[in-house]
Amino acid sequence: MFLDFSQLDGDLLNQYRYVFNHAFPEVIFQSEVVGSCWTKVEQYFPDFQRILIGSAGQLIGFINTLPLKLDVELGNLPAEGWDWLMQKGISDFEDGSDPNCLGGLQVVVAKEHQGKGFSKTLIVEGQRIQRQLQFRNFIIPIRPTLKHKHPKVSMLNYLKKQENDKIYDPWIRTHVKTGAKIIGVCSKSMHIQAKLSYWEKLLDQRITETGDYQIPGALNLVRIDIETGHGEYLEENIWINHPLD
Numbered sequence: 001m002f003l004d005f006s007q008l009d010g011d012l013l014n015q016y017r018y019v020f021n022h023a024f025p026e027v028i029f030q031s032e033v034v035g036s037c038w039t040k041v042e043q044y045f046p047d048f049q050r051i052l053i054g055s056a057g058q059l060i061g062f063i064n065t066l067p068l069k070l071d072v073e074l075g076n077l078p079a080e081g082w083d084w085l086m087q088k089g090i091s092d093f094e095d096g097s098d099p100n101c102l103g104g105l106q107v108v109v110a111k112e113h114q115g116k117g118f119s120k121t122l123i124v125e126g127q128r129i130q131r132q133l134q135f136r137n138f139i140i141p142i143r144p145t146l147k148h149k150h151p152k153v154s155m156l157n158y159l160k161k162q163e164n165d166k167i168y169d170p171w172i173r174t175h176v177k178t179g180a181k182i183i184g185v186c187s188k189s190m191h192i193q194a195k196l197s198y199w200e201k202l203l204d205q206r207i208t209e210t211g212d213y214q215i216p217g218a219l220n221l222v223r224i225d226i227e228t229g230h231g232e233y234l235e236e237n238i239w240i241n242h243p244l245d
Contacts (some may be wrong), residue, residue, distance in 0.1 A: 002125060005042050005049035013111075015059040015238025016051060023108045025148070025217020026202065027233060031191050033083045037090055041066055041105070048102075050125050052118065061109035063122040065129060067099030068092050070137060074183055074241055081141035081237045102130045104140030119171075123178050127242055138242035140180075141189050144234075145171040147219040155185045155219070155236035172238065182232045187238040189237035199224055199231040 001047035001101070008016060014037045021029075028034065042049060043065065051062040078084040092099060107122045130138040146169050147158055161168040167176065176182070199222065200207050204214055212221035215233070224231035 001052045002054045003051045003053055005051070006046040007131065008051065012051070012053070012059055016062065019059060019061070019090075019108060019110045022111070023106070024143075025215075027192060027215055027218050027222075028190070030194055031083075031190055032192075033086055033190070037086050038050075040090050041086070044090065045056040048129065050173070052125070055111070059110060061107070061111045061118050061122055063097060063107045063126050064105040065126055066090075066093075066103050066105065067133070067135070068101050068102035068103050069097040069099050070139070074137065074139070074239075077139065077183060077186065079188045080191070081186030081239065082143075083188075083190055083236075085139070085141060085243060099133075100135060102126065102133065102135045102138040104138065104142075104220045106143075119174055120178060123175065123242075127178070130242065135245070136242075136244050138227050139183075140175070140240050140242075141186050142171060142175060142240055143219065143237055144169040148217050151214050151218060151221050153188070155238065159238060161183065172240075174240075175240050178242070179245070180242050183239040183241055186237050186239050188234050190233070190235040192233040192235070194231055196224065196226070196229045196231065 045066045048067065049062065049063045052060040054060050069092045086105060089103055104126055107119055109118045126157060144158065145208040150158055167173045196207060199213065203213065207224055208226065210224065210226045213224055215222050218233060219235050220233070222231050222233045
């Protein structure tokens with residue numbers, strides 16, 4: 001059974017918040033875009049936040065989407081990926097623009113329910129919203145599941161990686177199997193900056209040299225500058241599109 005965000009009772013809302021807060025590495029929640037925009041996503045687009053509930057009333061997972069007015073060709077989607085998608089959907093709503101495209105922000109399955117095919121169920125639910133609204137495109141800047149194990153590899157090279165003649169990353173494979181077309185890399189999909197003290201706490205070590213550092217769960221290396229006392233993380237994602245059948 002699927003519910004939208006406005007239909008969640010207190011218990012399910014608590015489950016939703018818990019799964020949401022444990023779905024990604026800590027560095028993602030340092031994003032200013034997440035901090036400033038996520039509440040608006042839930043407020044403006046409750047019908048586009050679809051939560052899968054099991055027969056015992058437990059939260060299995062959810063897909064977060066929003067509508068937007070896509071006014072560029074798919075091949076020219078911005079390098080800013082996820083940050084752009086979030087901000088574009090919100091600004092279009094506030095400006096009263098008529099949407100013509102569905103944007104996917106994330107698909108999350110609770111850890112205890114992973115590996116059972118529910119991620120595909122959630123993608124299909126996103127496609128159902130797309131069909132219902134007759135949006136030609138359903139674009140998503142996806143975050144490959146295993147990329148954090150290869151932070152020194154560019155996303156372009158990672159995208160080409162294969163194993164047993166199949167696409168290496170399971171999350172990319174899942175989308176392709178459900179009809180997605182790969183558009184390309186969005187090289188600045190999430191832009192995260194923080195003071196040196198934040199990165200030292202995250203790494204549990206003192207940082208004394210400028211350089212690139214591997215952060216737990218990050219898809220790319222973080223550039224830390226001792227002179228400025230700041231670190232910058234640019235996360236690469238992959239633009240994909242689910243065209244309307």
